[in-house]
Each structure stands twice: as C-alpha cells, then as structure tokens.
Amino acid sequence: MFSLGYPIAFIYDMKASSWRTSYRHLYLFTCGVLLFLWNFGFDIVHMFVGIFTTLFVNYLFTHSRTAVIFAFVFNMGYLVIGSHICNRGTYDINWTTPYCVLCLRMIGLSWDLYDASEPESQRSVSQKKSALSKFPGVLETLAFSFTPTAFLTGPQFPMRHFQAFIDGSLRPVVTLRKDTFKHRFIYNAKFRRTLSRFVLGHFGLIVLSKWFAMYPADKMLTDEFQYEWSFFSRLLYMIIFGQITLLRYVSIWLIAEGSCVLIGLGCTGLVHIKSKGSIQLPDFIKNKDSDTLTRDGPVLKRRDSAVDWSFADNYIKSHAELYDPTQVIVREAPHTACANISLKRYIFATNTDDIVAGFNINTNKWLLDYVYKRLRFLGNKNLSQLISLLFLALWHGTYSGYYLNFGIELLVVTVEKDFLSILKNSKYNHFFYKTYIGRVISSVCGKLHIYFILASPMVAFYLLKFRLWFSVLKSVYFIGLWYVFWPLIRPAVKYLLPPLPKSPSEQSSQLSTTMNGDVTPVIDQLSSRKQQ
Incomplete structure (x- = not known):
C-alpha cells in the first residue's frame, strides 16, 4: 500500500513539467482519492467534511483567531470522536489514520492564513516562510490534502512548500542543467535519496515482519511471561519488542519519504557551491551566515556549507563564468524536507x-x-x-x-x-x-x-x-x-x-564584579549552565 506512491510520483516527475497548474492539482487530487477509496472506501466523506468545513470557516473569518481556534477544536474533536467510535483498542488502519495527517494540515493552514495578517516584523523565521497572504483555491487545497505520497502517513509540510513544489520554484534550476550520466545519477541528490529510502524501507519491513512474528505482543500477556520468566528475561523481551515496534515505524516513514522525494516534495532549495578553479566566490556563498536548517541538522555544520539558491541566484546570474562547470561545482543539498527520521x-x-x-x-x-x-x-x-x-x-x-x-x-x-x-x-x-x-x-x-x-x-x-x-x-x-x-x-x-573547583582568578573576578554591583556575568554564567 505504501509503495503505490512510487509509480504515481514517477509519472508526475516525468510528465508534470508540460502540464498546466490546474492539471497538476487535478492529477494529485485524483490519485489521492483513488488510493483512499481503494483502502477505506466511502469513508472518504470524513476527509471532505474536514477540508470544506475548515475552508469555509477560514473564508468566513479570514485572517482571524476565530478561524484558528475553530480549526483546532473542530478537527481535533472530529478526530477524537471518530477514533473513539471506530477503533477497538488495536492498531486498526481506517479512515482516522489519514485524518490524523489531515487534522494537522488543516490546523497549520489556518495558522498560516492568520500569520499573514500579522506585521512581518512580528513573525518568526518559520512564520515568514509559511504565512499565506492569498487564500488558496479549492482544487489546490484538495490536492494539498490528498497528495498521494503524503496523505496516509505524512510527512507534514505547509501550503507554501506545496505551492513552490507545484510551480517548480522549490528545486533550483541550476542543478538540472547537468545532463551527463555522472550528474544525473551519481551526484543527483534526488535520485540517491529516493533509491536509498526505497531499499532501506522495504528491506526493513521484510526483516521486521519476521522478527515481529518471533516477538509477538500477545506473549507478554501470558501467565508464563508474567509469572514464570525471570525479571531480566521479561525486561529483555520488552526491550527487543520496543525496538522492533519503533523500527517498523521507521521503515514505513522511509518508504513514504522516498516517494515524496521522487515526486519533488523533498527538495530544500539549498545548494553546495564550490570553486574548483581560480574563481573567487563571495563570502555570503563561502561562509553563509544563515539559520536555514535541513531536517538532518544545521547545514552550516557540514563540510560544504549549503546556501539557499534564492540568495545566490542573482549574484551568479551577473557572473556568467560561474555557469562554467569546469570552474564552479553547483550541487544540490540532500532532499531532506520530507524526512521523518534521521x-x-x-x-x-x-x-x-x-x-x-x-x-x-x-x-x-x-x-x-x-x-x-x-x-x-x-x-x-x-x-x-x-x-x-x-x-x-x-x-x-x-x-x-x-x-x-x-x-x-x-x-x-x-x-x-x-x-x-x-x-x-x-x-x-x-x-x-x-x-x-x-x-x-x-x-x-x-x-x-x-x-x-x-x-x-x-x-x-x-x-x-x-x-x-x-x-x-x-x-x-x-x-x-x-x-x-x-x-x-x-x-x-x-x-x-x-x-569542578574554580580557579582562584575566577573566584576573585566573580567576587569583585558582584561587590561592584555588576551581576551580569554571574547571571550569564548561570543561564549558560541552565542551557547546558
């Protein structure tokens, strides 16, 4: 079931560049609906109730806290009531599973619309990137909600990220101009991550299905386990069971991430730019001081600092020599925007x-x-x-x-x-x-x-x-x-x-500053320890 996103993503990746925006939305929405119907039947009505109710309230109370509060209460309430009625105390895969993903999407969409009404100076970095100044269209929201590679198990991404994916601005065009076999496959960040996630995810599910049969949960409910086994045997069994359970989630997330990367949602918009000739790159490219993060951690801690292509694009356009592949290497940073596991x-x-x-x-x-x-x-x-x-x-x-x-x-x-x-x-x-x-x-x-x-x-x-x-x-x-x-x-x-005992110089320095009324260094020291 989780693997069906790959052929859908492959067709989109190969054909979508020649489609109009509405056709792209329609393709994603249609494929998502067909997958939902195949798995959960006409319970799809619950998804439409959540989507259209949230859209209607946001349209009625545009850019207001009322819409945000309603999105929280309605979607969470609908999900909790549905889970209480439909679930039977086991991990049943039913319509509430994709609604969990939709619930967060609708709440996030309401927040993004509200953030657009706030002054830009009051927005955080993440809010500036996700705020929606324009109300999304109905078909656009349906495609956003039913994206076939992400509607069942996630991952979560804001509408702005989805819009950049649809219009093609998410992936730096400069990374697509290399047409040699080496750059298309060996150095292709998208291809490598898709392949690795597909292989690791499916391999994990195959192996873990056998391990799970060897360590079933029902065993822990038996009198033999609870009264005849030794304490350390019981604890060891629980440890192994817990690791198997976690790794099953990891395998499913890897498969879902691979299909999202293949369709194009995993791109971060970051590139690695490195001079291999005599060309001198500007400091903002060589040593980018940015808070941009990938899902695996701060990009600046990597050996080659990654920069946002939108920052470097204007400079490179005015310096034609930077397009010479013999002088400058431009490669994509890993497609980690949809990574649910590091x-x-x-x-x-x-x-x-x-x-x-x-x-x-x-x-x-x-x-x-x-x-x-x-x-x-x-x-x-x-x-x-x-x-x-x-x-x-x-x-x-x-x-x-x-x-x-x-x-x-x-x-x-x-x-x-x-x-x-x-x-x-x-x-x-x-x-x-x-x-x-x-x-x-x-x-x-x-x-x-x-x-x-x-x-x-x-x-x-x-x-x-x-x-x-x-x-x-x-x-x-x-x-x-x-x-x-x-x-x-x-x-x-x-x-x-x-x-650790303080040195005499540190003690005297701290004492003198405190006696002089300047307690700022002491406060700074205490706050730094608290952060550690």
Whole structure:
C-alpha cells in the first residue's frame, strides 16, 4: 500500500513539467482519492467534511483567531470522536489514520492564513516562510490534502512548500542543467535519496515482519511471561519488542519519504557551491551566515556549507563564468524536507534528546511551530512542553497507553537533562567527554540507557488499554517509572559528582564584579549552565 506512491510520483516527475497548474492539482487530487477509496472506501466523506468545513470557516473569518481556534477544536474533536467510535483498542488502519495527517494540515493552514495578517516584523523565521497572504483555491487545497505520497502517513509540510513544489520554484534550476550520466545519477541528490529510502524501507519491513512474528505482543500477556520468566528475561523481551515496534515505524516513514522525494516534495532549495578553479566566490556563498536548517541538522555544520539558491541566484546570474562547470561545482543539498527520521541520529543516539530530535521529525517540527511556540504567552517553557505533549497524546487517541508513553518521555527527558548538567559541570567532565575511554564508557552507557527507557513506554504505546499494559509493566515492577524518585537521589548524585573547583582568578573576578554591583556575568554564567 505504501509503495503505490512510487509509480504515481514517477509519472508526475516525468510528465508534470508540460502540464498546466490546474492539471497538476487535478492529477494529485485524483490519485489521492483513488488510493483512499481503494483502502477505506466511502469513508472518504470524513476527509471532505474536514477540508470544506475548515475552508469555509477560514473564508468566513479570514485572517482571524476565530478561524484558528475553530480549526483546532473542530478537527481535533472530529478526530477524537471518530477514533473513539471506530477503533477497538488495536492498531486498526481506517479512515482516522489519514485524518490524523489531515487534522494537522488543516490546523497549520489556518495558522498560516492568520500569520499573514500579522506585521512581518512580528513573525518568526518559520512564520515568514509559511504565512499565506492569498487564500488558496479549492482544487489546490484538495490536492494539498490528498497528495498521494503524503496523505496516509505524512510527512507534514505547509501550503507554501506545496505551492513552490507545484510551480517548480522549490528545486533550483541550476542543478538540472547537468545532463551527463555522472550528474544525473551519481551526484543527483534526488535520485540517491529516493533509491536509498526505497531499499532501506522495504528491506526493513521484510526483516521486521519476521522478527515481529518471533516477538509477538500477545506473549507478554501470558501467565508464563508474567509469572514464570525471570525479571531480566521479561525486561529483555520488552526491550527487543520496543525496538522492533519503533523500527517498523521507521521503515514505513522511509518508504513514504522516498516517494515524496521522487515526486519533488523533498527538495530544500539549498545548494553546495564550490570553486574548483581560480574563481573567487563571495563570502555570503563561502561562509553563509544563515539559520536555514535541513531536517538532518544545521547545514552550516557540514563540510560544504549549503546556501539557499534564492540568495545566490542573482549574484551568479551577473557572473556568467560561474555557469562554467569546469570552474564552479553547483550541487544540490540532500532532499531532506520530507524526512521523518534521521537514521544516523537515531542509530547512534546516546540520550533522549537525540532520539526526540531524530524521530518523527516533521510531526515534531509541526508541533514546535504551531503549538509549542504559540504558547509563549504562558511564560513557562515546562508548561508549554506539557501542553504540547498532551496535545500530541490526544492527537493519537484517547487510550491511556498514549498518555503514559508521552508522560514517561517528559519525565525521562527532564531527569536526564538534569543529570547530564550535573555531570558536565562536575570534575569528571574531562574524563567522560575529552578522553577516549571516557567517551566509550559514556556512549555505551547512554546507548544501553536508551534501550532501557524505551521498553516501558513502547509497550504501553502498543497495548494501549490500561488492563493490558498495566499487568505487563507490573511484572517488571514499573521500572520505567522509577525516574519519579530522582529528587530523592539527586543529592547523592551531586555528592558523587562534585562540581569542578574554580580557579582562584575566577573566584576573585566573580567576587569583585558582584561587590561592584555588576551581576551580569554571574547571571550569564548561570543561564549558560541552565542551557547546558
């Protein structure tokens, strides 16, 4: 089912350049509707209810908070009620699955229309890129909602990104002028990422289907598992089951990402420009000071800094020699705009921050842009994070397993950050972070901790119902919830990891500035430690 997006994307990629905009919209909408009908039948009516209701209210209350509030309440309410009626406590794939994706799209669309009414000076960087000053057309919105490669499992992207994809401005034209075999395939960022995602995703599903049969969830519900197995055997089984469950999501996201990249939605608009002759590139190309991010991390941390082609285009147009492939190399940055998983970050993660940053990336980015950042008026980051996670849990459904999963996530992230802050400010900082043996020890311990902490929440996330997950977690003495005792053992940890002693010069400097009434350096030092 997830692979059907590839032939649809291939036809669009080959033919769409000769089509009018309306034909492109019609093709995407028609293919998406046919896929939906084939999988879910006439439940497609729920999708149309969500789309047209959201459009009507936004048209009636253009650029107003009323439309945004309505989009939140209506789409989330419709989804929650539908999930409660249709789902039976198992992972049923029905119309509520694509409506989860649509729900976020409609809320994001309402926010983007509202952001356009705000003064540009008051918009954030992400809001400037996604704000919609012009009301979208009906066919355009239908194509946006039913994009065949993204309507079932995501990823999320704003309407502005979709519009740039449709009109062809998303991908830098300069990268398409090379017609040699090497540049069309070996150095083609789009081709390479599509192929890698297709192969890795399908390989993962094949392997994991066999592993899942070896470690079924029903085994954990048996009396043999809960009463006859040893504690460590039960815990090890839960760890393996949790990893298999996560990797199944990863495989599906990889397949979906590959089809999105093939159709053209994965392009970031970034390029790598490098002189290989005597031509001197300007500083804004060589050392671009930008906040532009790819889904895999800051592009400026790469060996070749990527720049937004829209910045470099005007300069290069006025310097014809830059179009000479013997003098300047212009290559696309990886097509990561639709990446929902960073394999490198996920595989080598040694703390929960790495897991969160590399997993379900587009959904987390959507949550950051449209929920978390919109709660700044609360003036409390912890409260904003709690509300965001509650929204995410409710978006998944009403089963208690979802809320326990995200509750454990918040608990572990909070405790781990505090522990790492103590460790980094301790006298053992140099050993654990600067020596080879220390880095090996901290990395291995961090990785084992990742496996351990994911066991309990993933079991609850999969079993969903309280009567199912409670007995399983009880058999391992609710070990995943032991982090609630952190305040009790924190003093002992601080005693075992004493802070790094300050040098006499630092102590005298800090004392003199404080006595003179200038406490700014002290505050800066405390804030920097808090950020760490």
